[in-house]
Amino acid sequence: MNNSLTFDDVTLHYREEGDPHGPLAVLLHGFPDTNYTFRHLMPYLANLGYHVVAPAMRGYAPSSVATTGDYQTATLSHDAIRLHEAFGGDSNAVLIGHDWGAAGTYPALAAAPERWRKAVTMAVPPLALMAQAFMTFDQLQRSWYMFYFQSPLADVTVPLDDFTFIQRLWSDWSPRYDSTVDVQHVREALAEPANLAAALGYYRAMFQPPASTSALAPIHAAFSTVPAMPVLYLHGENDGCIGTSVVTDTLEHLAVGSEMHIVANAGHFLHLEQPDEVHHLIGEFLGR
Secondary structure: OEEEEEOOOOEEEEEEEOOOOOOEEEEEOOOOOOHHHHOOHHHHHHHOOOEEEEEOOOOOOOOOOOOOOOOOHHHHHHHHHHHHHHOOOOOOEEEEEEOHHHHHHHHHHHHOHHHEEEEEEEOOOOHHHHHHHOOOHHHHHHOHHHHHOOOOHHHHHOOHHHHHHHHHHHHHHOOOOOOHHHHHHHHHHOOOHHHHHHHHHHHHHOOOOOOOOOOOHHHHHOOOOOOOOOEEEEEEOOOOOOOHHHHOOHHHHOOOOOEEEEEOOOOOOHHHHOHHHHHHHHHHHHHO
């Protein structure tokens, strides 16, 4: 089911499955992707009894662009917290994020620990590790696109030739996966220039002073805080976006009871490449 919620600066469309009386599971996608990425995980979680909600991130159609133009990580975290409130989530809720969704998950957990029992993050490790990784040549080489996106040239070149740029990113990041269907969903989500600018806006916000509000202040303050609840971190062994060397010390930045697994024969989009393995790991972790 696809519905929408309107907050003060954005309307978020979302996919929904499962018992509305079950514990809430909020799923956050990343770039270059859509909430269609969770088409396998959503029914799996619903069968476990969860009320599963997967929004299209702000700026990704059919969600609206933000009237404030705000795409900083803290705002993505705030959106997760607002979804928890809107759906009446309690302390049994879980938060699951992939790529940008993972980046937004860590501050949401640290800023509002009373809302989440556990969390799962995939493909982007704790933010302190990412900051360290950007000091290495290998990761800077993999992350070249982040710096390219700072240029207005990206608004012109990314959609050329039916978004070949996006197709190439998927191919580089998950070399063994056929992303044809997924990329078509990305094309539709970013077809309008305003939506593409929004998706690039997440990267541009990385290099700008954070705009703080009363709602965002506690989230900004929590960026350096280790989340209090256990987190399951999953990473593909063949991830072409973030190398496995970056995530070696992940558990040092997570609470006691957290787990990390490198998923074999998978790249950046591990939940699509090895859904059975990823589902098993998530189910075992959430069930404990």
